[in-house]
Amino acid sequence: DVKVTQSSRYLVKRTGEKVFLECVQDMDHENMFWYRQDPGLGLRLIYFSYDVKMKEKGDIPEGYSVSREKKERFSLILESASTNQTSMYLCASRSWGQGRSYEQYFGPGTRLTVT
Amino acid sequence: KQEVTQIPAALSVPEGENLVLNCSFTDSAIYNLQWFRQDPGKGLTSLLLIQSSQREQTSGRLNASLDKSSGRSTLYIAASQPGDSATYLCAVNNNDMRFGAGTRLTVKP
Numbered sequence: 001d002v003k004v005t006q007s008s009r010y011l012v013k014r015t016g017e018k019v020f021l022e023c024v025q026d027m028d029h030e031n032m033f034w035y036r037q038d039p040g041l042g043l044r045l046i047y048f049s050y051d052v053k054m055k056e057k058g059d060i061p062e063g064y065s066v067s068r069e070k071k072e073r074f075s076l077i078l079e080s081a082s083t084n085q086t087s088m089y090l091c092a093s094r095s096w097g098q099g100r101s102y103e104q105y106f107g108p109g110t111r112l113t114v115t
Numbered sequence: 116k117q118e119v120t121q122i123p124a125a126l127s128v129p130e131g132e133n134l135v136l137n138c139s140f141t142d143s144a145i146y147n148l149q150w151f152r153q154d155p156g157k158g159l160t161s162l163l164l165i166q167s168s169q170r171e172q173t174s175g176r177l178n179a180s181l182d183k184s185s186g187r188s189t190l191y192i193a194a195s196q197p198g199d200s201a202t203y204l205c206a207v208n209n210n211d212m213r214f215g216a217g218t219r220l221t222v223k224p
Contacts, residue, residue: 033212042216043204058211090158092212101166102146102208106159 003027004093004107012113019078021110023091030096032074033104034058034066036087043090049074050096081114088112117142119207121215128195129223136190136218138205143183146208150179150190153202153217162203163190195222 007022023032033048035058045058047066055066063085067075074093078085091107118141128134138148147166151159163172163179165188171180178191188205202217 043214045211048211056211088156092159094208094212101164103161103164104149104206104208104212105161106151108158109156111156 004091004105006089006091006107006110008110009108010111010113012115013078013081014115015082017078017081017114019081019112019114021076021078021089021091021112023074023076023093023107024072025074025093025105026072027093027095027105028071029093029105030071031094032068033092033094034064034074034076035090035092036060037090037109038087046076083114086112086114117145117207117209117213119205119213119215121203121205121218123218124216125219125221127221127223130195130197132195132222133191133193134195134220136192136203136205136220138188138190138215140186140188140207140213142207142209143186144209145183148179148181148188149206149208149212150177150188151204151206153204159204192220195220197222197224 004025034046035043049055049068065077089110094104120139122137149164150162165172165181176193181188202219204217206212206214
């Protein structure tokens with residue numbers, strides 16, 4: 001079974017703190033994604049990565065950065081947390097390439113509260 | 116930019132009913148379309164994946180269809196049960212993934 005894990009289910013941080021959200025997948029998937037989900041706004045793509053050391057901005061990258069030094073790990077960084085970054089953060093991975101399914105798998109999510 | 120729309124936004128049915136959830140998308144150049152289920156406060160669970168060359172996929176009481184040329188997909192749930200209550204999202208796979216806003220389903224005992 002594909003497994004996508006996220007470092008925390010719940011996180012509480014203070015305004016101005018630097019926050020790291022970690023995501024790890026165990027199926028050798030090339031692509032990884034970070035989304036945030038807010039009531040009434042649905043899932044919005046923050047960043048995605050086609051492969052190691054590659055990254056692409058999604059729809060709402062402002063205030064976030066990412067790091068993908070190893071294929072299995074994709075980190076989301078909030079450089080200086082703000083209250084409007086309080087949200088549910090979801091990580092996903094996807095296989096990519098000829099003959100692959102391109103099916104996307106999600107982690108359990110991290111509920112981040114910034115006070 | 117791909118736009119994905121799901122109708123209805125919410126649906127409430129009595130147990131045992133068959134129901135259809137709808138998903139439409141604007142760009143037909145897709146790799147596949149995926150239906151997910153999300154329970155409150157949880158991540159997304161993949162239900163069905165339809166490749167762009169396929170017309171439908173079935174898993175148990177679930178059947179998903181895809182009409183790529185018209186930009187539509189439907190998720191059919193047979194003999195609904197209270198345990199089916201959740202939010203159902205469709206996602207269209209181009210280079211990135213675009214999600215609809217979801218349909219919140221409530222199945223009443």
